Amino acid sequence: MAEFLKRENELKHYNDAIEKEAEAKKILQMTSCSNKRIVGVFLFGLCISLPLMLFAELSILSTINQFYSVVLLFMVGLPLLHSFRYGWTLSKYGIVTVTDDVFSFTVMQLFYSCIFCSILLLTILRWP
Numbered sequence: 001m002a003e004f005l006k007r008e009n010e011l012k013h014y015n016d017a018i019e020k021e022a023e024a025k026k027i028l029q030m031t032s033c034s035n036k037r038i039v040g041v042f043l044f045g046l047c048i049s050l051p052l053m054l055f056a057e058l059s060i061l062s063t064i065n066q067f068y069s070v071v072l073l074f075m076v077g078l079p080l081l082h083s084f085r086y087g088w089t090l091s092k093y094g095i096v097t098v099t100d101d102v103f104s105f106t107v108m109q110l111f112y113s114c115i116f117c118s119i120l121l122l123t124i125l126r127w128p
Helices: 002-032 035-054 063-086 102-126
Strands: 088-090 096-098
Touching: 035 102, 063 102
Parallel strands: none
Antiparallel strands: 088 096
């Protein structure tokens, strides 16, 4: 009986810890995925990448280059989407971690947004 009560208490503490972690993730997700943040990040990316596109020489992409552009858009867009959903950032040693530091994942979102918008605008300019 004592063993049963001990295990029940352990499960209760474990469930409480999981609930607290879920609440923290929900608050972080609300911060990292608000509509104002998404619009602001993409506008920043467009404003930074637009001057770069004005100096780009116009040419037409071949079929393989179109494929590479789409692959690059996915490679940059999916981490950006993931950062909006979960608020991740790169840590000190290059390991991707979820953080509660809003500044860290904001910097990562702005960085990926600039790259994403640059690739997107270059692809649009050079699409046949």
